[in-house]
Amino acid sequence: xxxxxxxxxxxxxxxxxxxxxxxxxxxxxxxxxxxxxxxxxxxxxxxxxxxxxxxxxxxxxxxxxxxxxxxxxxxxxxxxxxxxxxxxxxxxxxxxxxxxxxxxxxxxxxxxxxxxxxxxxxxxxxxxxxxxxxxxxxxxxxxxxxxxxxxxxxxxxxxxxxxxxxxxxxxxxxxxxxxxxxxxxxxxxxxxxxxxxxxxxxxxxxxxxxxxxxxxxxxxxxxxxxxxxxxxxxxxxxxxxxxxxxxxxxxxxxxxxxxxxxxxxxxxxxxxxxxxxxxxxxxxxxxxxxxxxxxxxxxxxxxxxxxxxxxxxxxxxxxxxxxxxxxxxxxxxxxxxxxxxxxxxxxxxxxxxxxxxxxxxxxxxxxxxxxxxxxxxxxxxxxxxxxxxxxxxxxxxxxxxxxxxxxxxxxxxxxxxxxxxxxxxxxxxxxxxxxxxxxxxxxxxxxxxxxxxxxxxxxxxxxxxxxxxxxxxxxxxxxxxxxxxxxxxxxxxxxxxxxxxxxxxxxxxxxxxxxxxxxxxxxxxxxxxxxxxxxxxxxxxxxx
Numbered sequence: 001x002x003x004x005x006x007x008x009x010x011x012x013x014x015x016x017x018x019x020x021x022x023x024x025x026x027x028x029x030x031x032x033x034x035x036x037x038x039x040x041x042x043x044x045x046x047x048x049x050x051x052x053x054x055x056x057x058x059x060x061x062x063x064x065x066x067x068x069x070x071x072x073x074x075x076x077x078x079x080x081x082x083x084x085x086x087x088x089x090x091x092x093x094x095x096x097x098x099x100x101x102x103x104x105x106x107x108x109x110x111x112x113x114x115x116x117x118x119x120x121x122x123x124x125x126x127x128x129x130x131x132x133x134x135x136x137x138x139x140x141x142x143x144x145x146x147x148x149x150x151x152x153x154x155x156x157x158x159x160x161x162x163x164x165x166x167x168x169x170x171x172x173x174x175x176x177x178x179x180x181x182x183x184x185x186x187x188x189x190x191x192x193x194x195x196x197x198x199x200x201x202x203x204x205x206x207x208x209x210x211x212x213x214x215x216x217x218x219x220x221x222x223x224x225x226x227x228x229x230x231x232x233x234x235x236x237x238x239x240x241x242x243x244x245x246x247x248x249x250x251x252x253x254x255x256x257x258x259x260x261x262x263x264x265x266x267x268x269x270x271x272x273x274x275x276x277x278x279x280x281x282x283x284x285x286x287x288x289x290x291x292x293x294x295x296x297x298x299x300x301x302x303x304x305x306x307x308x309x310x311x312x313x314x315x316x317x318x319x320x321x322x323x324x325x326x327x328x329x330x331x332x333x334x335x336x337x338x339x340x341x342x343x344x345x346x347x348x349x350x351x352x353x354x355x356x357x358x359x360x361x362x363x364x365x366x367x368x369x370x371x372x373x374x375x376x377x378x379x380x381x382x383x384x385x386x387x388x389x390x391x392x393x394x395x396x397x398x399x400x401x402x403x404x405x406x407x408x409x410x411x412x413x414x415x416x417x418x419x420x421x422x423x424x425x426x427x428x429x430x431x432x433x434x435x436x437x438x439x440x441x442x443x444x445x446x447x448x449x450x451x452x453x454x455x456x457x458x459x460x461x462x463x464x465x466x467x468x469x470x471x472x473x474x475x476x477x478x479x480x481x482x483x484x485x486x487x488x489x490x491x492x493x494x495x496x497x498x499x500x501x502x503x504x505x506x507x508x509x510x511x512x513x514x515x516x517x518x519x520x521x522x523x524x525x526x527x528x529x530x531x532x533x534x535x536x537x538x539x540x541x542x543x544x
Contacts, residue, residue, distance in 0.1 A: 003217060006076045007509060009230060009240035011207075011442075013079035013199045014089055015491055016477040017246035018186065019109035019498035021075055024505060025193035029111040073509070075195075076238060078230070080203035085190060086183070093179050095273045096306045097313070100131055100176045102332060102373060104339075107491035108182070110189045111498065120185045121177060130175040133331050134375060202232040207243060208445040209471055215239065228473070241512065242505055246476040249489070251436035251457060255429055256298065256397065263402045266409055267427040270303045279314055282407040283425050287315040294421045296320045296411065298397065299430030300327060301370020307428045309379055312388045319383070320417060320424075321391045323370075330371040334486045338366055347485055356482045360456040366486035370432065392417050400427070435478050446473065458482050464504035465497060472508055474501045 008024060010017045023029060081088035092098075101107075108117040121127055177185075190196045208229040215229050217239060230238045253269035266280070277284065286293045293316045297308045300323030308319045332339060338346050346366070353359045372380070383389035392413070399412040408423035436457035437443065450471045453460040458481050459467065465480050467473040476497040481488040484497050 003239060004074070005212075005217060005227060006238065006240040007074045008076075008242045008244060008505060009228065009238055010075065010077045010244045010246055011079075011204050011230070012244075012246035012248070012477070013077050013081070013085045013087060014246060014248060014477075015086065015109050016248070016494040016497065017077060017079075017244070018085055018189070018195075019111070019491075019494040020244050020246060020474075020476055020501055021077065021195050021198070022109055022189055022193050023111040023495075023498040023502040024073055024075060025195070026111040029499065029502075075198055076240070077199045078202045078204055078232070078238070079199055080201070083199050083201040085195070085199055086186060090183065092273065095278050096303075096310050098179055098306060100178050101182055102176065102302060103491050104133060104174050104332075105130070105177060106173050107495075108185065109491065109495060109498075110185075110192075111495065111502075112192075115173075117177060117182070117185050118172065120188060121181055124181070124184070126178070126181055129178045129181060131375065132171075133174045133176055133373075136174045136331055136336065202234065202236060204230055204442045205233045206231045206445055207245075207442050207473065209449065209473065226470075242472045242474065242508065244474045244476060244501060244505075245479070246494075247479075249433040249435040249478040250440055251434045252439060253429070254431045254434045256431065257400075260402075262404055265404065266402050266407060266425070267429065270299070270307060270428060270430040271433060278310055279316070280426050283316065286425060292421075293317050294320070294424050296322060296397075296409075296424050296427045297430060298322050298427065299370060299432070300325055300372070300393070301430060301432065302333075302372050302376065303432075304370065304428075304430035305372045305376055305380055307430055308389055309376075309383065311428075312383050317388070318421070319389050320420070321380075321389065322395045322397065322413065322417070323391075323393055324396055325369060326393050327377070327391065328368065328371040329374045329377055331373055333371065333490055334366050335368075338486055339492070350485045356453070356455045356460050359482050359485075360458075363456075363481055363486045363488075370430075390417070390419075435481070437479055446471070455482060463500070465500050466504060472504075474504065476501060 105118045110116045398414045478489040487493040
């Protein structure tokens with residue numbers, strides 16, 4: 001029986017995995033970088049001595065062959081949540097009843113067009129379903145418009161002279177799509193790149209890397225005989241030349257305390273929400289019997305706010321939100337200056353940091369813990385006004401005890417919560433996930449063979465997001481934060497990470513295929529495939 005050795009095996013079918021798979025199938029990417037941006041300066045610096053800046057004559061036959069090779073890349077995806085893309089993502093959206101994304105319109109996993117989601121929304125006639133992200137755009141005034149108003153004798157206030165990161169011309173980008181629009185757009189991306197049927201449900205138990213002969217394999221036509229052996233919990237084994245790890249934070253839920261098996265009947269973490277029913281059985285029974293119900297939500301981010309809102313909409317009479325810090329209101333999960341036209345200033349400072357420890361501090365400062373969008377906070381204020389919600393900042397649970405017979409909690413907080421009930425029916429912990437690559441059992445064989453430095457729970461990867469130069473395990477998502485930046489966990493970070501990974505994957509596979517052309521032609525073909533030929537082609541010509 002022949003054994004399939006995949007070109008690329010992606011672990012994780014979430015947004016980061018989708019971004020990587022789509023980018024590997026896209027020969028002409030354009031959604032991440034424009035000519036005016038400098039996000040690629042590390043790659044330009046890396047390849048400047050090898051890139052042939054003067055284009056050669058290419059015939060149509062060679063270009064068509066390149067396109068066919070793109071389509072022939074053998075990709076497989078493994079995901080523990082299901083055999084479809086975005087299974088866990090969609091389950092969480094359905095469980096919490098999330099109607100709109102937090103991200104703007106230009107955050108999406110498609111590598112072809114930055115405005116692809118916006119164009120899809122117009123094409124399907126659903127622009128009216130999108131919601132504007134308030135207080136981001138519209139407060140500034142262009143210099144031309146200000147001069148015209150002064151010439152007409154109108155007074156121009158000081159607010160119009162303020163320099164803001166986003167001006168009126170970008171208003172179309174700062175809307176947030178509905179979850180249905182985003183999911184439909186992702187489906188169109190899957191169809192475009194023929195990615196629908198490559199996902200297989202499997203929970204990976206271990207990832208090993210070594211010579212193919214060690215695993216009893218022979219890889220035809222490969223210059224390098226090292227391959228990955230990926231074993232699932234059910235014993236199914238897959239082999240691949242390259243592996244991409246796209247499993248999000250990859251750590252354990254950041255729980256304030258350990259929950260015993262008995263206590264899990266009355267509490268859960270936000271990553272463990274039940275798929276069938278959001279509320280627990282005991283809470284649903286009390287609501288059906290028209291008895292008072294009380295729920296505590298621990299956390300101060302958007303997920304905590306969504307859980308509190310969902311509880312109230314499902315009939316819980318009173319909800320208490322408890323958080324250690326103040327309520328932080330931000331449109332996005334990172335500061336605005338990391339997303340606007342001046343974001344390269346922040347990113348250049350991040351990439352130019354002297355150490356990974358300094359980069360970690362920049363990340364922590366930019367994210368600054370959990371936050372809530374102002375639009376969603378208005379919903380919470382309505383619940384507070386109606387007496388259904390109580391928000392308590394700088395508060396923590398000091399003691400809690402679960403009574404399984406009555407199915408209630410007894411809790412004590414510091415400082416004490418005014419008018420707190422004598423019993424709590426359920427506790428939700430929306431305290432996030434702490435990234436920690438050292439606790440991932442699937443990486444144990446790799447950590448022994450090729451140990452890497454770990455800072456803040458994240459591995460110190462290469463600039464190509466590889467585990468090491470000679471170990472082609474690429475990491476996408478939050479675990480790549482020390483190389484991507486504070487936006488590593490959102491949709492934009494997923495797309496930027498996919499761009500870096502695609503460069504390295506194509507280069508490695510190009511070497512393995514033993515291309516018949518020589519030196520510069522090989523590299524020019526690679527550059528054409530990853531879309532690197534741009535305005536910098538003219539620099540060498542001008543110097544000559």
